[in-house]
Amino acid sequence: MLEARIHVTLKPSVLDPQGDTVRSGLASLGFTTVEDCRIGKFMVLRLAESDPVRARAQVDEMCRKLLANPVIEDYVFELREVAG
Amino acid sequence: MKCGILLFPGTWSHQDFAHVCQDVLGCDWGYVWHKETSLRGSDCLILPGGFAHGDYLRCGAIARFSPIMDAVVRFAREGGPVMGSCNGFQILCEAGLLPGALLRNTSLQYRCGWVHIRTESLETPFTRALTPAQVLKIPISHGEGRYHAAPETLARLKANDQIVFRYATPDGRITDQANPNGALENIAGICNEGRNVLGLMPHPERAAEAILGSEDGLGLFRGMLDAIAARPA
Numbered sequence: 001m002l003e004a005r006i007h008v009t010l011k012p013s014v015l016d017p018q019g020d021t022v023r024s025g026l027a028s029l030g031f032t033t034v035e036d037c038r039i040g041k042f043m044v045l046r047l048a049e050s051d052p053v054r055a056r057a058q059v060d061e062m063c064r065k066l067l068a069n070p071v072i073e074d075y076v077f078e079l080r081e082v083a084g
Numbered sequence: 085m086k087c088g089i090l091l092f093p094g095t096w097s098h099q100d101f102a103h104v105c106q107d108v109l110g111c112d113w114g115y116v117w118h119k120e121t122s123l124r125g126s127d128c129l130i131l132p133g134g135f136a137h138g139d140y141l142r143c144g145a146i147a148r149f150s151p152i153m154d155a156v157v158r159f160a161r162e163g164g165p166v167m168g169s170c171n172g173f174q175i176l177c178e179a180g181l182l183p184g185a186l187l188r189n190t191s192l193q194y195r196c197g198w199v200h201i202r203t204e205s206l207e208t209p210f211t212r213a214l215t216p217a218q219v220l221k222i223p224i225s226h227g228e229g230r231y232h233a234a235p236e237t238l239a240r241l242k243a244n245d246q247i248v249f250r251y252a253t254p255d256g257r258i259t260d261q262a263n264p265n266g267a268l269e270n271i272a273g274i275c276n277e278g279r280n281v282l283g284l285m286p287h288p289e290r291a292a293e294a295i296l297g298s299e300d301g302l303g304l305f306r307g308m309l310d311a312i313a314a315r316p317a
Contacts, residue, residue: 017188066141071234
């Protein structure tokens with residue numbers, strides 16, 4: 001069985017006020033080295049699919065069609081083998 | 085039925101729209117449940133505000149896959165008048181019927197209150213009854229209304245006169261202070277290239293009676309009904 005771990009993030013050109021607020025929160029805690037913070041989403045899918053090539057194509061399509069909005073978001077994912 | 089009001093689980097403004105249709109304008113209307121596949125002969129469509137499907141993942145992202153949406157897309161592509169307000173606007177963007185996307189307000193706060201919007205284009209069925217640069221007093225109620233589009237999309241919106249409303253001061257000036265959510269260039273509402281699909285964050289249905297503070301939203305309904313009357317059957 002394969003597991004897909006997907007990160008969805010706002011495109012660099014899109015303002016992320018939530019990330020800015022978290023960065024200033026970290027700064028007020030003394031973590032002054034944080035120059036930028038972007039908030040995104042992390043999704044884990046377990047797939048009834050053992051072929052990584054097919055799985056990769058499916059997950060890519062899922063990201064394009066639903067999990068990310070290409071107008072504002074980018075996505076990356078990795079696949080890994082997990083016990084079924 | 086003249087006016088079809090779409091209903092998703094989590095829609096909340098449908099009764100206000102129904103009230104305006106029935107009690108203010110006296111026109112036929114009916115709800116269309118999201119699991120249906122027919123628009124029941126609607127002559128125009130309204131996608132009301134709310135939190136369709138809990139706004140899970142992204143606002144409007146799940147609603148886009150409701151069974152009724154195939155019929156909505158077909159109706160829009162055939163030139164039928166469609167108005168999406170608030171969450172309805174978000175759904176229309178997710179469905180690809182309008183360009184761009186709506187993001188978290190820059191303030192990170194839910195904004196609920198009266199705003200003013202300036203009419204930027206009369207070339208839609210909904211705004212034909214308005215006057216150039218007419219300022220409407222109209223409420224907003226949203227946490228994710230910051231309109232965003234890529235530079236090339238914005239350029240296309242401008243070239244095609246698709247920006248329909250901008251947040252403005254009561255006397256019609258476009259300022260940062262008048263922008264309640266950080267929207268790109270104060271954009272409050274846009275239409276598609278075919279000009280028959282309008283999306284806007286404000287709520288025209290809550291500005292349809294003087295006793296409630298404004299009837300500036302009525303012009304959009306009147307324009308829509310005029311357009312239906314003029315459309316060949």
